[in-house]
Structures are given as structure tokens and as C-alpha cells.
Amino acid sequence: MLSFTEENYLKAIYHLSDGGLKSVLTNEIAESIQTKPASVTDMVKKLALKNLITYEKYHGVKVTRQGKSQALAIIRKHRLWETFLVEKLGFDWGEVHDVAEQLEHIQSPLLIEKLDEFLGFPSADPHGHPIPDKNGKITIARQITLLEATEKKAIIRSVKDSSASFLDYLSKVGIYIGATVQVMERLAFDGSLEIKIDGKKKVYISREAGENILVTQ
Amino acid sequence: MLSFTEENYLKAIYHLSDGGLKSVLTNEIAESIQTKPASVTDMVKKLALKNLITYEKYHGVKVTRQGKSQALAIIRKHRLWETFLVEKLGFDWGEVHDVAEQLEHIQSPLLIEKLDEFLGFPSADPHGHPIPDKNGKITIARQITLLEATEKKAIIRSVKDSSASFLDYLSKVGIYIGATVQVMERLAFDGSLEIKIDGKKKVYISREAGENILVTQ
DNA sequence: TATAAAGTTTAGATTAGTCTAAAAATTTAT
DNA sequence: ATAAATTTTTAGACTAATCTAAACTTTATA
Ligand SMILES: [Mn+2]
Ligand SMILES: [Mn+2]
Ligand SMILES: [Mn+2]
Ligand SMILES: [Mn+2]
Numbered sequence: 001m002l003s004f005t006e007e008n009y010l011k012a013i014y015h016l017s018d019g020g021l022k023s024v025l026t027n028e029i030a031e032s033i034q035t036k037p038a039s040v041t042d043m044v045k046k047l048a049l050k051n052l053i054t055y056e057k058y059h060g061v062k063v064t065r066q067g068k069s070q071a072l073a074i075i076r077k078h079r080l081w082e083t084f085l086v087e088k089l090g091f092d093w094g095e096v097h098d099v100a101e102q103l104e105h106i107q108s109p110l111l112i113e114k115l116d117e118f119l120g121f122p123s124a125d126p127h128g129h130p131i132p133d134k135n136g137k138i139t140i141a142r143q144i145t146l147l148e149a150t151e152k153k154a155i156i157r158s159v160k161d162s163s164a165s166f167l168d169y170l171s172k173v174g175i176y177i178g179a180t181v182q183v184m185e186r187l188a189f190d191g192s193l194e195i196k197i198d199g200k201k202k203v204y205i206s207r208e209a210g211e212n213i214l215v216t217q
Numbered sequence: 218m219l220s221f222t223e224e225n226y227l228k229a230i231y232h233l234s235d236g237g238l239k240s241v242l243t244n245e246i247a248e249s250i251q252t253k254p255a256s257v258t259d260m261v262k263k264l265a266l267k268n269l270i271t272y273e274k275y276h277g278v279k280v281t282r283q284g285k286s287q288a289l290a291i292i293r294k295h296r297l298w299e300t301f302l303v304e305k306l307g308f309d310w311g312e313v314h315d316v317a318e319q320l321e322h323i324q325s326p327l328l329i330e331k332l333d334e335f336l337g338f339p340s341a342d343p344h345g346h347p348i349p350d351k352n353g354k355i356t357i358a359r360q361i362t363l364l365e366a367t368e369k370k371a372i373i374r375s376v377k378d379s380s381a382s383f384l385d386y387l388s389k390v391g392i393y394i395g396a397t398v399q400v401m402e403r404l405a406f407d408g409s410l411e412i413k414i415d416g417k418k419k420v421y422i423s424r425e426a427g428e429n430i431l432v433t434q
Numbered sequence: 435t436a437t438a439a440a441g442t443t444t445a446g447a448t449t450a451g452t453c454t455a456a457a458a459a460t461t462t463a464t
Numbered sequence: 465a466t467a468a469a470t471t472t473t474t475a476g477a478c479t480a481a482t483c484t485a486a487a488c489t490t491t492a493t494a
Contacts, residue, residue, distance in 0.1 A: 039482055041443055089331040099325045108316045114306040256452055258473055
């Protein structure tokens with residue numbers, strides 16, 4: 001069984017590796033987990049001994065099949081708890097991350113099964129991020145950024161940036177998961193977008209915002 | 218802020234002290250927390266430095282006002298989570314303790330407030346144990362053991378022993394929190410009780426079981 | 435391609451929590 | 465009241481996770 005700390009490292013590495021595709025360097029991990037490179041070196045050795053990652057001195061780490069499976073289990077818990085907090089307890093979608101960061105480490109397979117059922121087996125968390133199933137399987141729909149969307153209608157599916165500040169901004173503007181939007185115009189000046197939400201509200205969002213919103217068309 | 222371990226020690230000491238009344242000895246703590254007396258000595262020094270307990274070498278510890286308040290906050294969380302697990306997730310009352318033992322350490326005042334509200338501000342957990350309010354206040358009704366109950370009707374309020382084995386036994390026999398019971402006879406031989414549950418079912422329970430069931434009359 | 439810069443690892447120290455074995459204090463029994 | 469038994473504390477060691485500073489490797493630059 002992994003410690004709290006080992007779980008946090010493994011999850012961070014998994015995310016940085018884009019789901020196990022890329023290999024990940026020491027400094028990236030250190031930055032993402034807010035620690036020093038020397039500490040990362042120690043920990044990746046430990047995770048490598050447990051066969052969760054492979055580690056090549058000076059050349060970063062790769063997540064193993066086992067590591068992926070464990071990382072996905074943690075991500076599953078994180079996202080189910082976030083869903084619970086928003087759907088059942090009435091949290092705002094920008095408030096849930098830090099609490100879920102703690103709840104994801106609770107050890108009880110039965111609890112997660114029952115929570116999943118209580119929530120009605122949701123397929124995505126409040127940020128639109130897919131919730132892996134019991135076997136770690138993720139059902140991914142092809143998503144593009146709002147910036148890349150053509151002028152046809154698109155549906156908001158998820159956000160790349162889950163920071164409270166960005167989510168607050170979206171709420172204020174009137175953008176939410178599931179909203180139907182249409183890009184009316186791309187301003188030549190700074191790349192900002194004029195969009196219509198649910199056929200009614202017309203708003204302007206920055207190029208950067210557009211890059212952090214994922215949609216399906 | 219207290220660490221996971223410090224919280225567990227403080228809660229154990231609070232319980233052993235009967236809510237802060239008695240002073241508690243090193244070996245009792247060691248046994249209750251499944252650790253060695255030497256480790257307890259180290260930890261009580263730390264908790265004393267934080268003014269949560271007072272420590273007199275060789276003569277045990279007492280819980281301070283501050284310590285009580287913090288212990289009650291942890292107990293509040295423990296019991297709210299147990300209530301959630303049973304009421305919302307459908308756990309059996311004997312399955313919840315170990316999970317609540319983890320959940321009680323989640324740090325988020327907002328979470329507990331919202332959970333409390335979601336549960337409808339319950340006053341007791343699945344074992345009938347009172348849930349302290351936000352300020353640590355406990356509303357206690359005078360309870361006696363079923364063994365001490367006279368032959369009038371009594372209502373089952375809580376259990377002294379929350380072990381899975383005892384709770385399983387009670388469920389099998391048909392005893393639950395809120396049931397109306399009447400002691401029909403006390404057997405001279407071994408002190409066991411003949412009781413009628415809800416005016417219908419008649420069962421025999423041991424003296425020891427009777428000592429671990431609390432009722433009001 | 436040699437040198438500088440950046441990134442990574444190692445060495446050694448620190449803190450929290452735990453343990454065993456030995457020493458000291460308290461309690462119980464004679 | 466002394467000795468024996470029990471309880472508690474201290475001393476010293478260990479593991480997990482962290483850090484700083486120094487050494488080493490890789491990459492970028494001239
Ligand atoms: Mn976490
Ligand atoms: Mn999320
Ligand atoms: Mn606990
Ligand atoms: Mn309980």
C-alpha cells in the first residue's frame with residue numbers, strides 16, 4: 001500500500017506524463033509538487049523499486065502499467081469526491097479541489113463503490129474531467145479547445161485549467177459545463193473571441209481563456 | 218494544526234478520560250492506541266507543549282480546556298461521517314468505524330458544516346452516540362444500561378461497545394437504536410435477560426450484552 | 435569542440451513517529 | 465519498612481520524508 005506522499009507523487013507524475021505517454025523530468029515533478037529536486041530524486045527511486053515507474057538517472061521517469069492503474073484509482077477517487085462535493089453538498093466548482101486532494105487518499109474500496117453508486121455512476125467530474133471506472137477505463141470523447149472550434153455550435157465539455165480563479169471567471173461570464181456556445185467572431189487584434197451562450201448571452205473572452213475551454217462539436 | 222497522529226492520541230486520551238474528568242495513564246493510552254508506552258511518553262510531552270493536555274511525570278495526563286475543544290471537533294467529524302456512511306451510502310452500522318477513523322482527519326471546516334446540513338443536523342450517530350455541535354456542545358440525555366432498567370418499557374439509545382462483532386450480534390437478535398424494549402426477567406443463574414422487543418419478539422441476551430446497551434426510561 | 439549553464443544526483447543533516455533495552459520511580463506485598 | 469513487582473521514563477537507534485550544499489552529468493553556447 002502506498003503512503004499519502006507516494007500517492008501524491010505518482011498522481012503528479014501520471015498527469016505530467018499525459019497519461020503515461022511522455023517521460024517526466026525531475027524538475028517538472030519538483031515544481032508540480034512544490035518540493036525540491038533532491039527530494040524528487042529520492043522518491044522516484046522508491047517508486048521505481050515498487051515498479052510503479054521506471055527511472056533512468058538524469059533522464060527522467062516513465063509510468064509503468066502498474067503505476068498507471070494505481071494513478072487512475074487515485075484520480076477516480078479524486079473526481080468522485082469532487083462530484084459529491086458539488087452535487088450533494090452544494091460546493092462551488094472552484095472550491096472542491098483542495099478538499100478532494102485530501103479525500104482521494106482515504107483507503108476503502110467499499111466506500112468508493114458505494115459513493116459511485118450514490119452519485120449515479122457519473123462519467124465526468126464538475127470540471128468535465130472523465131471519471132475512470134473501477135477498472136481504470138476512461139471513456140474519452142474527442143475534444144477541441146474553444147479556440148479551435150469553427151463557427152458552428154459547440155458544447156462545453158471541460159476545462160484545462162481548474163484553478164479557482166479561472167472557474168470563478170467562467171461562472172461570472174456565464175460559461176458552464178454543458179452550455180451550448182457558438183463562436184461568433186475571432187478578433188484579429190488579440191485573438192479574443194466573441195461567443196454566444198445558449199443562443200442568448202453574448203460575451204467576449206480572451207484567447208487564453210479560449211485555450212482552456214474544451215468543447216465537442 | 219495537529220498532525221494525523223497527534224489527533225489520534227488526543228482523541229484516545231479524551232475518550233479514556235471520560236470526557237476530561239479522569240486523568241489517564243501511559244499504559245492505558247499505549248494499549249488503546251496499539252503502541253508502546255515509550256512512544257506514548259514522547260507524544261504526551263508534545264501534546265503538553267501544545268497545551269492540549271497537562272502531563273505529570275509518572276502520574277498521567279489530564280485534558281485541558283483547549284484539548285477538550287479540539288478532541289470534540291474530531292469526534293464531531295467522526296460521528297458525522299459515520300452517519301453519512303449509514304444514512305446516505307447504505308453502510309451497515311458495524312462497517313463504518315474504520316472508514317470514519319480516516320475521514321475524521323480531513324481538514325475543511327466548510328466541508329463539515331455542509332455535511333452536517335446535508336444530514337439534517339443529526340444529534341446522534343448510528344451507534345446512538347451524541348454528535349457535538351459546532352461549538353463542541355453535547356446534549357446528553359440521562360442513560361442507564363439495559364441491565365439497570367426496571368421492568369417498565371425502555372428505549373434503546375446507544376451502545377457502549379461499537380465493535381463490529383457486538384453490532385452484528387445486536388442486528389441478528391433484532392435490537393436497534395430506537396427500539397422499545399421491556400426486561401421481562403433477570404435469570405438468577407447467570408444474570409442474563411429475557412427481553413421483549415417492540416412488544417413482540419422475545420429474546421435472551423447475556424449480562425455482558427445488557428451492560429453494553431444504553432437506554433432511557 | 436571546449437566551456438559555460440542548466441539540470442540532476444549524492445552526501446549529510448533534520449524532524450516526526452516509532453521501537454527496544456536499560457534505568458528510574460511508583461506501587462504492592464511481605 | 466523493606467523488598468519485589470509493576471509502571472514509566474530515558475537513551476539510543478531506525479524509517480519516511482524533507483532540506484541545503486557540493487559534486488556530477490547533460491545540454492547549450494560560443
Ligand atoms: Mn492528494
Ligand atoms: Mn476536477
Ligand atoms: Mn483516526
Ligand atoms: Mn460511532
